[in-house]
Amino acid sequence: xxxLTMNETTWAAGSAAIRVDGLSRCYGDIRALDAVDLTLDxxxxxxxxxxxxxxxxxxxxxxxxxxxxxxxxxxxxxxPKDQAERVQIRRRxxxxxxxxxxxxxxTVAGFLDYVAILKEIVDHRRRAEEVARVLAxxxxxxFGRRRIRSLSGGFRxxxxxxxALLGSPQLLILDEPTAGLDTEQRLRxxxxxxxxxxxxxxxxSTHQVDDIAAICPKVVVVLDGRIPFTGTPAALADTAAGxxxxxxxxxxxxxxxxxxxxxxxxxxxxxxxxxxxxxxxxLEDGYLLLSHAARTR
Amino acid sequence: xxxRPARARATLRLAQIEAALLTRSILVLAGxxxxxxxxxxxxxxxxxxxxNDAWVIGYGQTVxxxxxxxxxxxxxxxxxxxxxxxxxxxxxxxxxxxxxxxLIGVLGAxxxxxxxxxxxxxxxxxxxxxxxPDLTVLTGGxxxxxxxxxxxxxxxxxxxxxxxxxxxxxxxxxPFSQSNRFNSAIxxxxxxxxxxxxxxxxxxxxxxxxxxxxxxxxxxxAALAGTVALAISADARRPRVALLGGAAAALxxxxxxxxxxxxxxxxxxxxxxxxxxxxxxxxxxxxxxxxTPASVRYCLYPGFGSRLSSLQGPVNAVLAQIPDxxxxxxxxxxxxxxxxxxxxxxxxxxxxxxxxxTTQLANAPANLPSSSAIYVNLGTWPAQGQAxxxxxxxxxxxxxxxxxxxxxxxxxxxxxxxxMPLEQARxxxxxxxxxQATHAKLTLLRxxxxxxxxxxxxxxxxxxxxxxxxxxxxxTVVTLGTQTTAAGYLLATAMATLPTQxxxxxxxxxxxxxxxxxxxxxxxxxxxGITMPAVPTGLVGPGGRTITPQPGTxxxxxxxxx
Numbered sequence: 001x002x003x004l005t006m007n008e009t010t011w012a013a014g015s016a017a018i019r020v021d022g023l024s025r026c027y028g029d030i031r032a033l034d035a036v037d038l039t040l041d042x043x044x045x046x047x048x049x050x051x052x053x054x055x056x057x058x059x060x061x062x063x064x065x066x067x068x069x070x071x072x073x074x075x076x077x078x079x080p081k082d083q084a085e086r087v088q089i090r091r092r093x094x095x096x097x098x099x100x101x102x103x104x105x106x107t108v109a110g111f112l113d114y115v116a117i118l119k120e121i122v123d124h125r126r127r128a129e130e131v132a133r134v135l136a137x138x139x140x141x142x143f144g145r146r147r148i149r150s151l152s153g154g155f156r157x158x159x160x161x162x163x164a165l166l167g168s169p170q171l172l173i174l175d176e177p178t179a180g181l182d183t184e185q186r187l188r189x190x191x192x193x194x195x196x197x198x199x200x201x202x203x204x205s206t207h208q209v210d211d212i213a214a215i216c217p218k219v220v221v222v223l224d225g226r227i228p229f230t231g232t233p234a235a236l237a238d239t240a241a242g243x244x245x246x247x248x249x250x251x252x253x254x255x256x257x258x259x260x261x262x263x264x265x266x267x268x269x270x271x272x273x274x275x276x277x278x279x280x281x282x283l284e285d286g287y288l289l290l291s292h293a294a295r296t297r
Numbered sequence: 298x299x300x301r302p303a304r305a306r307a308t309l310r311l312a313q314i315e316a317a318l319l320t321r322s323i324l325v326l327a328g329x330x331x332x333x334x335x336x337x338x339x340x341x342x343x344x345x346x347x348x349n350d351a352w353v354i355g356y357g358q359t360v361x362x363x364x365x366x367x368x369x370x371x372x373x374x375x376x377x378x379x380x381x382x383x384x385x386x387x388x389x390x391x392x393x394x395x396x397x398x399x400l401i402g403v404l405g406a407x408x409x410x411x412x413x414x415x416x417x418x419x420x421x422x423x424x425x426x427x428x429x430p431d432l433t434v435l436t437g438g439x440x441x442x443x444x445x446x447x448x449x450x451x452x453x454x455x456x457x458x459x460x461x462x463x464x465x466x467x468x469x470x471x472p473f474s475q476s477n478r479f480n481s482a483i484x485x486x487x488x489x490x491x492x493x494x495x496x497x498x499x500x501x502x503x504x505x506x507x508x509x510x511x512x513x514x515x516x517x518x519a520a521l522a523g524t525v526a527l528a529i530s531a532d533a534r535r536p537r538v539a540l541l542g543g544a545a546a547a548l549x550x551x552x553x554x555x556x557x558x559x560x561x562x563x564x565x566x567x568x569x570x571x572x573x574x575x576x577x578x579x580x581x582x583x584x585x586x587x588x589t590p591a592s593v594r595y596c597l598y599p600g601f602g603s604r605l606s607s608l609q610g611p612v613n614a615v616l617a618q619i620p621d622x623x624x625x626x627x628x629x630x631x632x633x634x635x636x637x638x639x640x641x642x643x644x645x646x647x648x649x650x651x652x653x654x655t656t657q658l659a660n661a662p663a664n665l666p667s668s669s670a671i672y673v674n675l676g677t678w679p680a681q682g683q684a685x686x687x688x689x690x691x692x693x694x695x696x697x698x699x700x701x702x703x704x705x706x707x708x709x710x711x712x713x714x715x716x717m718p719l720e721q722a723r724x725x726x727x728x729x730x731x732x733q734a735t736h737a738k739l740t741l742l743r744x745x746x747x748x749x750x751x752x753x754x755x756x757x758x759x760x761x762x763x764x765x766x767x768x769x770x771x772x773t774v775v776t777l778g779t780q781t782t783a784a785g786y787l788l789a790t791a792m793a794t795l796p797t798q799x800x801x802x803x804x805x806x807x808x809x810x811x812x813x814x815x816x817x818x819x820x821x822x823x824x825x826g827i828t829m830p831a832v833p834t835g836l837v838g839p840g841g842r843t844i845t846p847q848p849g850t851x852x853x854x855x856x857x858x859x
Contacts, residue, residue, distance in 0.1 A: 065386040083533060087389050096386040101380025114314060118388040118395075122306040163384075 001118035002217065015077075017041050017171070018202045024225075025072035026056050032057040034225035035071070044193060046212030046233070047205040056098050056175055058222060061202060063095040063173045075171065093118065094169030098176050098205075101161045102148045107143035108135070108159055115163045130229045134162040137192055139185075146204050153180045161189065165196075172202040178211055180264055190215045207266035213283045221287060223294040233283045240289045244268050247276060255292050268292075307390055311398035318403025318574035319368055321448075328364030329409045332357040336417050339491075343676045344604075345426030348501035354417050355438030356491045358410055359473055359481035362445030363405040363466045369446040370462030372473065373399045373453025373526075396454055400523045402447030410439045427600050437512035441489055444515045445469060447522035454650075463688045464540040473739065482644040485511060485558040487517075494642055496676045497635040499573045499580070499598040504562040505642060514554035521547035561645020572653045574633040575661035583632065590623035591698075596630040598675070608673065614734035618801065619698045620808045625669070627697050632663035632672040632776060661778055669699065672776040688735050693775045695730040699723035699812040700855055701779040714778040716857035717757050717764060722821035723812045726804060728765075730791045739790040748845065752783050752833070756853045759802030763833060764854075780854060787830035788818045795825060814859030 016039035016133075022038040023095045032054045049055045060066035061073060064080045076092065078085040103111055112131045122134075135141050138158040148156065157180040164172060178186045186208070193202060194215055206212060212219055213233050221229040221236065229236055246264045250257050254267035268285055319325060336357035340350050371378075373396065376385045385395070414435055414736075440462040445466075452465045472487040484490045485507055492506050521544055528540040573580040583596040586609065593612060595605055608629060616622070635658065637643050643651045658664070671693045677686070699702045701723060705714040718724040732739045752763040763783035792800050803824050810816055822829040 010577060060383065064389045065383050087391075090387060090389040093387055095384060097387075099380065103375060103381070115313075115388070116305050117310050118316070118385065120303060120307045120309060120389050120391040122303050201486045291726050 001169065017076060018057075019072075019074040020062075021072045023058070023061065023068050023073065025054075025061065025066070025068050031225050033061075033068070035226055036225070038220065038227060038230065040203060040218075042199045043203050043218065044202040044204055044216045045218045046216035047203060047220050047222060048209065048212060049205075050291060053222045055222045059173050059203060059205055060097070062064040062171075063093060063097075064089055065097075067094070084108075089171070091167075092170040094164035094166065094172045096160050096164040096174045096177050102156055102159070104147070104149040106148050108146050108148060108151070109143065110141060111148060111159070112163060112166065116166050118166045121167055130166055134165045137165055138162045139188065152264070154182060154185060157181055157287050158185065161192075167201075168196075168198065170198070170200045172196070172200050175205045176207065177204065179205060179209055186211065208292060209284045209287060219283070221290055223291055226294075228294055229290055236286040236290070237281045237283045238286065240285035242272065243270060243278045243289055244279070244281045244285050245272055245276035246279050247273070256288060298621060303392075304394070305740060308394050308398050309401070310392070311395065312401035312404075312805065315372060315399050315402025316408075317650060318372060319365070319402055319405040320408055322364075322368040324364040324368040324371075325361065325406060325409055328361040329413060332360040332413055334418065335360060336413070337420075340421070343496060345421040345424045346496060346676055347421070347426050347428035347430050347497075348498060350417070350421055350426065350497040351430045351434040351438075352495055352506065353491065354414055355434060355441060355489055357417075358438040359387070359470075359489050361406065361409060361413070362442045363470055365403065365442050366445040366449035366452075366466045366469055367462040368406075369399065369403055369449025370465060371449075371459060372402070372457075373450045374457035374459075374461070377457040378459070379496045392454075392530040392533055393527060393536070396450065396526050399450045399453070400447060401441055401727045403450065406442050406446050407439050410442050414438070425603060427604075431501065431508060433512055433627070437508055437515060438489075440515040440519060441510055444488070444519040444522065445517040446769055449481070451529070456527045479520070481640050482559050482561075484641060485532040486514070486555050488515065492639075492641060494635060494639045497633050498570065498634055499631070499675060500600060502570055503566060504560070507558040507560070507630070510554045510557035511643070514551055514558065517547045517550035518555060521551065559644075562642065564646065564650070567643070567646070567654065568640075570635070571637075571657050574628065575636040575657050576632065576663065583630075588592040590616045590619060592626040594626055596628060598631050599632060608690070611687045611734060612694045613836040614696040615691050615698060615730050618733055619692060620805055622698065628669060628670040630663070630672055631675050631752045632661070632676045663704065664706055665704075666702065668700065668702045669697065669706040670847070671703050671778070675774065679792075682734070684737070688731060688737055689775050691734045692727060692731040692767070693778055695727035695734070698730065699727045700814065703778040704813050705777050710778060714855075715777050716855045717755060717762070717780045717782055718785065718814070718857040719757055719762060719782060720784075720817045721814050721857065722816040722818050723814060724779075724782050725780075725788035725792060725818050725821060726811060727787055728781060728789035729800065732789065732793055734795065739786070739793045746816070754851045755780070757856050758852045761851055761858075779857060784818055784830075784832045788822060789831060791822070791827050791830055795827070814857065 018038070018040040020036055020038040023033050023038075025033040034054075036054075037056065038058075045070065047055050047059070057066065061068050061080075064075075066088050067081070070188060073080055075089045078089050080086045080089055106114065109131055112134065113127060116127045116130055121130060130143060131144070132141070135144060138161055140155065140158055140162065143151070146158065151159065157177070161174070161177055164174065164177075178189055181189060190211065193204070196202070196235060203214070204216065204235065217238050219229070219231065219233050220227055229239070245267050246260065247267065248253070250265050251267045251269070252270045253273070254269035256268045259264050260266045266279060266287055336354055339353045339356065376382055376395075383624060386392070418430060448465060448469060449462055452461050469488070473489060475487075479487075490506075495505070498505070524540045524544040524547060528537050528544065531537040531540060540740060581596040581598055582602065583593045584596055584605065586605075587590060593609075593616070595608060597604060612627075613627065614672075637651055637655050637658065643654070662670065671690070673690070673815050693703055701718060702716055705716075728739070731737070754761055755764045756762075764781045765781045765786035767786075803821075804811055807824075810819060819829040
């Protein structure tokens, strides 16, 4: 999208694509982020956490639309506090906020064209190609002339994803992108992210643990404004090793229990009964155990 | 980095899109239509005069200015209103650049203005408008719209609620609606006013209204609103300070432009205007076309020469039916209804000077009684409903032909000064000549006489009689002369049923007698072999009900001298 700056050249030589040090953000008395440290590299990173944990605040700071109260952020070696460098970051950014509205009177292609201009894609032909490319990527090739107001919620979400993909951004920040998508579309979305060229940095916040397990080599858990876990999905699942078991009856000592597909009770908890039948922990088990532990701390 | 030209191109492309959206906005299109209707209804009755009508076009654009304000506010606040502010903040194009694009996009509304101006110009030119359009005035109207748009953008950058634009338009409209409360030159400072005397000017008058300074004022208002909008949306201190400097410069321009507008019109210009309006000196160009049965002198203001033939039509048609009158001269002259009780015209001049001008106007020939001159009011000829106004002019000519007064010559209490030719045959002759000249079917005019508005009770020498109010009388094309009587109308209607040659022969045989004022309608009827029609004793109202005029409620008018 442009020439490399000195900072980017420095960044390209090594180090993490995104570095966050001691990041804090408060809204009144609520501490949304509490001295968060984080490094992110190319590839897809999944962000897991309950509602209100601070995921959206973290993503909005990374997307340069929100400013931290304390701490430093470096994105491709650029400092978003500096106005000129912030613009440089934005030129490499694709962002999908959590709750995105829409311009009722715009057509699908008209809206994407408008966004492409805002992303400084000024060449008319290139813009038209970009609009066609992202529409194809989300399976909306034939919807270009449709008014956005006439689209269903699922298609509007696809359009929201499409706008984030405009300009082939090097940093893609997606806050709950699969909300409202049906199963097939979620799978297509996984395929889409997996096939993006140039291996961009993708930060994906979602409540769909399946999505993270399926496509994210790295997962970050955000709880109460802190990051208690950073690692692979397998490592997060492993944190629950020995704390998941199945039984014929419901175990009242378990933290959480539910019937599985074989009509047996699946339990998660610290206190394993003597007659338990150990189960292989999943990513979801690890996340649930971690979040529960954080709540009881 | 993206090179500056590319960023500028992005901003311009955004501006293009915003301009297209604004142009296609239902609000703006509706404003355009209403503006067109307003211009049409403000001008169709009169004769197109560019020095008046260019200003009226601007007046019509008041509506577009209001709708563009609302549409611009809605467009600017669209991102926040639609819940996209967070997403848009993540784009490299800043809020300031988007605001700039919205401001440039307001130029799209100028396209609508140009369509309106183009359409109005075509109509005026088709109607043979006098003078030439003043580009400064037309530009002022466009700038008025742009100012509304810039104010809308400024409101939208700060207040996203849709009603903010409506409220802003209401506030912007207050000066338009309240300007009539101010009876001084201060009304020029309001966004747009319709000067009352403009249509009475024989030609453009520099400083009335002060178009250039007013256009500068509007442009400065637009610039002020634009800089405020950019300052609100700027994301850094330095450009904000620079923009506030620009706002201060715009404010200074507004102050200077206002001061210029409050300057009085130079004495020599008003001297010239009053001289023209009073028809003194060589204010009008006079011509006496040959080949008419009477000597007719037409005096028109400069620029109105092309109207001569349209005036000659009804006049010659009347004169063609009468015996040779070359020893008498009829003057048909334009007159201006200019009054000096408009302080926007005379502000800054001493009361003594204004009194002197007023006296000069009062002594104008059009304000003196005459039986040899017909005065055509400026800006009314030709006008809508031409059949009526042609009838009006033809009747005035016929009055002159039969020796009746053609001008009562006073600007006040005109109706009460009009004489009535009671029991005079020439009254019916004038009406008959007019009907022959204009091919007006008097029998059709009879329909109007069946209503109260067709007849008017008048007291002459203590006796209540009925006057006939003909359809063109209210057109005020010609200054008031003789008041036609119901008896004259009824006799003329009866005459119209006879063969034209027979009536013409009777009239020609005793023209001097019939037009002396001594011959009565009854005598004329007898000479024509018909019975004098009976005149109603009261007014016939709707439903055939007879209304008897109450004593004391009937105006008094004099008898026409013989």
